Amino acid sequence: MQLNFYAVRGAITIDKDEKDTVLAKTKQLLKEIIKQNKLSHDNIISIIFTATKDIRSVYPAVAAREIGMTNTPLICCQEMDVEGSLAMCIRVMMNIQSDEPFKPKHVYLEGAVSLRPDLTAKYTIAIDGPAGAGKSTIAKLLAKKLNIMYLDTGAMYRAFALKVLEAGLDPEVKTDVEKVVDQTEISIEYENGTQRVYLDKRDVTDEIRSEQVSKAASAVAVIPEVRKKLVQLQRRIAATNNLVMDGRDIGTYVLPDADLKIFLTASAEERARRRWSELRSRGLEVDFESVLSDIIKRDHNDSNREFAPLKKADDAVLIDTTDKSIQEVVEQIESLVDFRR
Numbered sequence: 001m002q003l004n005f006y007a008v009r010g011a012i013t014i015d016k017d018e019k020d021t022v023l024a025k026t027k028q029l030l031k032e033i034i035k036q037n038k039l040s041h042d043n044i045i046s047i048i049f050t051a052t053k054d055i056r057s058v059y060p061a062v063a064a065r066e067i068g069m070t071n072t073p074l075i076c077c078q079e080m081d082v083e084g085s086l087a088m089c090i091r092v093m094m095n096i097q098s099d100e101p102f103k104p105k106h107v108y109l110e111g112a113v114s115l116r117p118d119l120t121a122k123y124t125i126a127i128d129g130p131a132g133a134g135k136s137t138i139a140k141l142l143a144k145k146l147n148i149m150y151l152d153t154g155a156m157y158r159a160f161a162l163k164v165l166e167a168g169l170d171p172e173v174k175t176d177v178e179k180v181v182d183q184t185e186i187s188i189e190y191e192n193g194t195q196r197v198y199l200d201k202r203d204v205t206d207e208i209r210s211e212q213v214s215k216a217a218s219a220v221a222v223i224p225e226v227r228k229k230l231v232q233l234q235r236r237i238a239a240t241n242n243l244v245m246d247g248r249d250i251g252t253y254v255l256p257d258a259d260l261k262i263f264l265t266a267s268a269e270e271r272a273r274r275r276w277s278e279l280r281s282r283g284l285e286v287d288f289e290s291v292l293s294d295i296i297k298r299d300h301n302d303s304n305r306e307f308a309p310l311k312k313a314d315d316a317v318l319i320d321t322t323d324k325s326i327q328e329v330v331e332q333i334e335s336l337v338d339f340r341r
Helices: 019-036 061-066 110-115 135-146 153-166 174-178 211-220 224-238 250-254 268-281 288-304 326-334
Strands: 004-013 044-051 074-078 089-098 124-128 149-152 186-191 194-199 243-247 260-265 317-320
Touching: 004 019, 004 110, 019 061, 019 089, 044 061, 061 074, 089 110, 124 135, 124 250, 135 149, 135 243, 135 326, 149 153, 149 194, 149 224, 153 186, 153 194, 153 211, 153 224, 153 243, 174 224, 186 224, 211 288, 224 243, 224 250, 243 250, 250 260, 260 326, 268 288, 317 326
Parallel strands: 044 074, 124 243, 124 260, 149 243, 260 317
Antiparallel strands: 004 089, 044 089, 186 194
16 A cells, blocks of 8 residues: 655634633644544644744643644744744644545634635625525525535524523523623534534534524524624634525625625515424424514514614625525525636
């Protein structure tokens, strides 16, 4: 068996020189390099780390040890201190071996994307619309057909709503919700191509799909502090991935420069019927009129909130899904995509 040898580059910036921050960001970078290049630890021959002179709290290599690279040769060096260079930056060169042809995917995260703009030019598709318009279903299918990432922003708000409910707070009361904003950690990971949602490091992907959480999510989503926190995460993910993102304000606020913007809609009755059928298929006994009332209430809340309300972006393509199949809508959007894969 003939082995081939390669090197993968990567970098990430940090906000502050504290041990926990340095290790967390270095682990994020290493895991992303490993994931994007589909590596195992056995593929890794050695890793060279460099850090700018303003990082002194801990050796970045410690992060590699903590994620299980106990036998991998590691070395840390100080990056050249060139005037005007990017500050608070950790760089990595990972030397790897493979018995198959391999095209390295270099990974630059956070502020480090500025180091390799040629690698970080991304194609983003924003899909907005009211509840029940089919955004998530269509976005998932579209992402699969285009072989790009799907990011379910609604799941993030559901996770935050779950935190509020579990804390015994009222999602309708702004001051209650604000109490937990700085104490809440929400992250998205992809396992076998499926999005998993983590709340304070706990997988809550299934828990957030209840009707109670859904209603609470609509309430907390109108609070500016919540939206700002989650939008920061959403933009960070979009900066490093080709993706489809759906929500209420993606094209108008989260990704105003998205390459393609779609606004999906349908009659309130049709959207309520879809939601009612979905709930019944899960064994839940629900009244159609109650579901319709909730849909109308959510439309009002989403469209009338002060911060980033639901509305069609001026340059978005309007698609009414009332009398269209899912496949018809996916094909219509796909025909609008100018994406050179």
